[in-house]
Structure formats: C-alpha cells, structure tokens
Amino acid sequence: MAGTLYDKVFDAHVVREVSENQHQIAVDVHLINEVSSPQAFEDLHERGLTVAHPERTFACADHSISTGGDVRRFDDALCEAQVQLLARNTRASSIPYFDPMKAMHGIVHVVAPERGLTQPGMVIACGDSHTSTHGAFGTVAFGIGTSQVRDVLASQSLVMEKLKVRRIAIEGELAFGVFAKDVALHVIHRLGAKGGLGYAYEFCGSTVERFSMEERMTLCNMAVEGGARCGYVNPDRTTFDYLKGRAFAPEGAAWEAAVRRWQDIASEPDATWDDEVVVNVGDVGPMVTWGTSPDQSVPVDLPVPDPAGAGDEETGWRAAMEFMGMVPGEPVSGTRIDTAFIGSCTNGRLSDLEAVAAFLRATDRRVASGVRAMIVPGSRAVLKAAASRGFDTLFEERGFELRDAGCSLCCGMNADKLVGPQVCASSSNRNFRGRQGSPDGRTFLMSPVMVAAAALAGEITDVRAFPDATPDGGGRS
Numbered sequence: 001m002a003g004t005l006y007d008k009v010f011d012a013h014v015v016r017e018v019s020e021n022q023h024q025i026a027v028d029v030h031l032i033n034e035v036s037s038p039q040a041f042e043d044l045h046e047r048g049l050t051v052a053h054p055e056r057t058f059a060c061a062d063h064s065i066s067t068g069g070d071v072r073r074f075d076d077a078l079c080e081a082q083v084q085l086l087a088r089n090t091r092a093s094s095i096p097y098f099d100p101m102k103a104m105h106g107i108v109h110v111v112a113p114e115r116g117l118t119q120p121g122m123v124i125a126c127g128d129s130h131t132s133t134h135g136a137f138g139t140v141a142f143g144i145g146t147s148q149v150r151d152v153l154a155s156q157s158l159v160m161e162k163l164k165v166r167r168i169a170i171e172g173e174l175a176f177g178v179f180a181k182d183v184a185l186h187v188i189h190r191l192g193a194k195g196g197l198g199y200a201y202e203f204c205g206s207t208v209e210r211f212s213m214e215e216r217m218t219l220c221n222m223a224v225e226g227g228a229r230c231g232y233v234n235p236d237r238t239t240f241d242y243l244k245g246r247a248f249a250p251e252g253a254a255w256e257a258a259v260r261r262w263q264d265i266a267s268e269p270d271a272t273w274d275d276e277v278v279v280n281v282g283d284v285g286p287m288v289t290w291g292t293s294p295d296q297s298v299p300v301d302l303p304v305p306d307p308a309g310a311g312d313e314e315t316g317w318r319a320a321m322e323f324m325g326m327v328p329g330e331p332v333s334g335t336r337i338d339t340a341f342i343g344s345c346t347n348g349r350l351s352d353l354e355a356v357a358a359f360l361r362a363t364d365r366r367v368a369s370g371v372r373a374m375i376v377p378g379s380r381a382v383l384k385a386a387a388s389r390g391f392d393t394l395f396e397e398r399g400f401e402l403r404d405a406g407c408s409l410c411c412g413m414n415a416d417k418l419v420g421p422q423v424c425a426s427s428s429n430r431n432f433r434g435r436q437g438s439p440d441g442r443t444f445l446m447s448p449v450m451v452a453a454a455a456l457a458g459e460i461t462d463v464r465a466f467p468d469a470t471p472d473g474g475g476r477s
C-alpha cells in the first residue's frame, strides 16, 4: 500500500468524516495524567457518562509529584488535590494506574514505552503536548486538550484534522560530544519553533536509522517544540528489538503477526510527502539555547547571533536576549549557572544517565561550589537500573542529587522550582519564561552531558573542551 506511515495509520483509524477534514478517529491507547484529566472526569460525570475503555486507558501522576523521596508530601494543595483525584478517578473507573507509591511510577512518556504500551501503528493520545515522544515507535501520537481528554474517555475516539507530512531526512555521523538532543535543537533551529504547524514530522535518514529507541524518543519528544503536532520514525528492527519481551508487547504467534503488520505500516519509498527537507548533522556541534524559545539556539562554540539579522523576529530576539542576559556577538559559554537539571521526558532515560556517568568517569571533578545539580530519572525503572550500575554512588560522590522519578524542575509544577533570577542548565525541552517555576528564572537547554559539564564547571561550557573528556564519555545518547 503506497503512502506515508501517517496516512496509513490515520486512515486505518478513521471512524467517519464529521465535516470537511474533520475526522472522528479511534484511539488505541489513551494516557492520562493528574493535570489535564480532573476537569475531563468532572465533565464526564456531569453528563452521566462513564469511561468507555478503561483497559485502553493508563494513568501516571508525574507533574505535581514530589521527587524529594516522599511522594505523599506535596508542595501545595493543588498538587495534592490533582494527584488524589487521579487516584480516585482511576479507581472508580478501573483504569490501570502506575501508582506513585509503586515500582512502575514515572513520567507517562517514559513509563508507557518501558511497559511496551507504545507500539507501531497505534494512535496514542494524551492530555500532554510531549505525547509526540511515542512517535519514535512509528506511532501517531499527539497531545490533546482537556475537552478532548473527556471525549476520549467517553468514546475512545476524538475529532481531529488530518495533518500534512514533512519528511525530514537527517544525515551524517554525530561528532564527539553531540547527541540526539543536539540534533533535535538543530532541526528546530533550522525549521523554526512554528515551522511545523499543521504538520506531522517524519524523521528518517541514516542518522535516525542508527539511533537507538531512546535517541528517537528524544527527537520525537521535541517535534512539538518545532510546532509539529506529532513526530515519528518508521518502525524497524531497532523498534522490534526494543519492544520484544516488554510487559504489554504481544507474545508468541501474536508477536510474529504484529511484526509483519508493523513492517507494513512504514512509509513506502514512493509515498508523497507534503514537504521534504534534508538536514546534515555531521558538522553540528553541541547546541545550547540563548533565548526563551527552543529554536533560539546556537552551537556552544559560536557567539550569540545579532538580532539585526533576524527580520520579523528582531524585537522578540532582543527581548529574549535581554531577559536571558545574553549579548549579541558574545559566547553563551561562560554564563554562570546556579542549577543543573538532568531529567524530563526528553532526556531522563537510562541512556542519558549512562552518558552522564561515562562523562563523569572520564573526569575526576565534582559539581562546582554554589551549584545545585539534580539528576531526576524519568521513571523508577530508570532509577533502579541506574542504581544497579552504581550510578547512585557515582552521582552522589560527584555532588549530584539523584532524586525520585517525576517531571521535577522541567516545569516547576511541584516543589522543584528555580528561585528568583536563577540560571539553570537544563536537559528538558522548554525554555519559556517562568518555565521552571520562577517568573525570573532563566533556562538554557542542552544535552544531559552538556548539563553535567556545566555543573562541574559552574558555567556553560563546551563539553569537548574538558581536557579529560573522552570519546566514550561524549558518545551518543
């Protein structure tokens, strides 16, 4: 069957066309969280409706949860109420809940793939924009608003438009110190934070083919920061190998049949894309943002650009630079930091922690004095795997706090927040003003290894400039 993966999956899920380019589509897996579901459940109950498919609905409490070691402690009454409501609503509707008191707790975009819930060819919806992460598996996965969460709870379907598809071929070998996160930041820089509006991004090319599933998740996670509603990678052997044996993955004959089905849904070579872009990443360096939008980034060894060359964006660039304390023509490196945050659904997976551990082992330095450095695994499974490799001791010996799983400082919706105008080197995906819980806080996005380097140096620094860093420590994550 000719066509793109997006077309094939979307078309296979259409229940009916509601109006011109508005389709009711079936949802295979609905992920819910404590932030965007309480109102949806309330609306549902007000209409006298019940959850249509609790067995296709899965819940995590991730944004509001404390990562300080006791998940029963809350920063404020709203956080506590949201988590309690999620527990109550899931219990009342028999929805599986990855309870924060239990071993499978974590950020929903980390937990669902770990469990094997995310599978090729599915439509996955969640009231959270970074649902695009699941596209790494050849899944059409996107964020929805609270009223759509209600619709999916009630009907296991929702109404949406069909997107255009942009094929983004990423080519080249990543240099030492360059990671999937740098590729994501580079692509967004090149195509713009709004460049993907109305599109699904299909990531392909030799770089993506070589990427692990965790690297693909990092890339797809950030598709939404480039304005795309979803991003995906065609499923291949890497995808199948990752999924095999996971809790929700099919088994035996069903596994063989699933793999055949999954192979069929990849985009055909003669498919038609609405747009095609080639991005060469062989000469991309470690990226760092200088502004308040994820596309405002520069390789760490280049100066902050001149807003005079930014056309329509000049005013926005100037405002962002002023807020961030950046000077055109001056390097971002050398900016003193107060906080270092390694975690989030972008970069809180085991391979991220492995890359950080390898980097730390290649140096003997500790976190610079005055810097608070936090490592927050995306899930308890990641935390456990990290501990079994001895990373807990390593991180703590070097002055990093290894915390419990959750969104933590990514969004400042829990006790982990910046204070005042603090500067944070962060491995997360958004650098919007106030993003990390302080209206004046300043966020610089970069890869987890670059965050670790900043933590040791006390300032944003080029990881490649660490004299004792080795290619192993700077390898891809």
Ligand SMILES: CC(C)[C@H](C(=O)O)[C@@H](O)C(=O)O
Pocket: 035, 036, 063, 127, 128, 129, 130, 143, 411
């Ligand atoms: C709070 C939640 C709905 C939000 C999102 O939609 O992405 C959050 O996860 C974020 O990263 O900003």
Ligand code: SF4
Pocket: 062, 063, 107, 128, 130, 344, 345, 346, 406, 407, 410, 411, 428, 429
């Ligand atoms: S880790 Fe950050 S980006 Fe991901 S779901 Fe949580 S708040 Fe959103």
